[in-house]
Every structure is written in C-alpha cells, then in structure tokens.
Amino acid sequence: MAQVTFKGNSVTLLGNEVKVGEKAPNFTVLANDLTPVSLEDSKGTVRLISVVPSVDTPVCDQQTRRFNEEAARLQGVTILTVSVDLPFAQKRWCGAAGVEKVQTVSDHRDLSFGQAYGLVIEELRLLARAVFVIDKNDNLVYVEYVPEVTEHPNYEAAIEAAKAAL
Template identity: 80%
Template structure:
C-alpha cells in the first residue's frame, strides 16, 4: 500500500496550521476518482456524473455558518447553470445532510458524504489529518474529467471565491 502524502502548512483552521492528506490537485490534471455516499446511502463516484460539468464545493460541515452560506450560494447559482452538476461534499453523515437540505430548502445541489472512507478527501488532498474534516475547497471538472479550476481556501473558516468558480464552470459549458 502506498503511503498517503501529507502536506503541512498548506491551510489553517482558525489560524492554526493543519496537515492535509493526499496530493494537491492542479488545473489540467485528470480528475481523481472517488467514492462517497448519497443521502440514501448509495455510492456515488466521479463516473456517476460523467459527461457533465461538475462544480464540487467542499465544506467541513454543513452545520456551520460559512459552510451553510457556501452551500446556499452555490444552490442559488446552480439554478442559472443548466448543464452543471453542483456537488457539495463533507464528512457529515448522509442522514444529517438530508435533514439539513430539507430544512434549508436546498434542491439544486447534491450533498454527498465522505465520512466512510475519506476517499474524496484523500484523492483531492483536502482531508485534514488532525480533525478528520475536509478543508474548504472548490473544484470544477469539465465533461472530459479534466480539472479546470481549483481553489484550496487558505483559511478553512473563510469563504471561497464564488465568482471565479462560477465563471470557470460557465467557461466549459
């Protein structure tokens, strides 16, 4: 088994440096595969949305203010982005994600859980070793599974650059 890369001092969480597990994903890379769980516990992989542009919004937990705002913002934007699948991935349990989406009226974003294996977190280099949470990030993947936009938010408690991610998704439609 290959050792998992550890990247120190890449991002901070509440001002403290944390270690990210997995290699950094870069623009131009072939998007790594992953296996996460949908709210009904079915498995979802990169191939599940093959042929679509994907905007993947990564959050530590939907039950926090910034994550809530980020998911709501991309949910609103998704309505005006036909042809773009917006996925929000966290380590929240699928049941909690389903409850949160129902309470928040989220209908344009698919929430997915990486709680089981950290498959997405490690493959995309966003798993926080010290906290077993995912660092805040946004990835845009084109219809051919090429990564066209990457943002690892330097301070996990800050917002991503929404406009840049949305423009990247629009540019590959």
C-alpha cells in the first residue's frame, strides 16, 4: 500500500491500491444534484480524477481551481474532483469559487471510490490526496498517491499524462 502521512503522522489507507497498467475500477459517487456518477458514465473519454480530502481547505481549493483552469486546455478530457464533502457543500463551493469546468462529485455515502482506489483514511474518514488519469479504454495511465496529504500533487505530470492519453 502507498505510504501516506497527514501532517507528518502515518495514516492507514483502506481499499485497493491501483497501479499504472491496470483496468480502472468502477465506482459510484454522487453529483451535486444527488444523481449517481460512475466511471462508466464517461466511457470512451480520457478521465483525469483529482482526489482531495475537502474542497474547503487551502490545498484542496488550489488543486481544484488549478485543474479547473487546465480544463480549458485539455479538450476531450473529463475532469472529476472527488471528495467526501456533501454534494450541497461542493455545489456551494463551486459557485463561490467560479469552478465550472471540473465536475465535483461526492464519495460521502459509501466510500465507493475511496475503497476502489485505496484512498480511505481510516482515522479521519476522508480521502487521501491523489490524481489518476484513465485512458479511453479504462486503463490507468497515471497514478499518484501524494505522500503527504497536506501537499500538492504533481500537476504537470498529471496534465502531461492526460494529454498523452488523448
């Protein structure tokens, strides 16, 4: 399993760690209007999935805004931001932040995404920070489990992986 810390303290990740070259596991999360969203819903497109503990924290806010800005240059890439924030909170945050190109989805109900990708922080019931790029054939082509939850992912590497998968 990925070794991850939160504010310097080791945390336990639950679920199944994924690796480049594997088929991306399916999941069911909730859109801001409470409709279910799964990997199957964006089948045939390149997906960049940005995972954050909560959009209401500074690094998560910056990460989501960064991928929202990149979305305009990544034509043909579906970008999802997954957190365990309630869908209502995500919708409010997106409105206040002007985030319109990234779809925020909530894993709060049953941690389907977090379990499928090995990201559930047992001690906090939050998701660890990560970025995944999935190609049009549902293969994982980029996987980053950020070692320290309070730090930023490698934006450039994720963006390049998404471009290469087009």
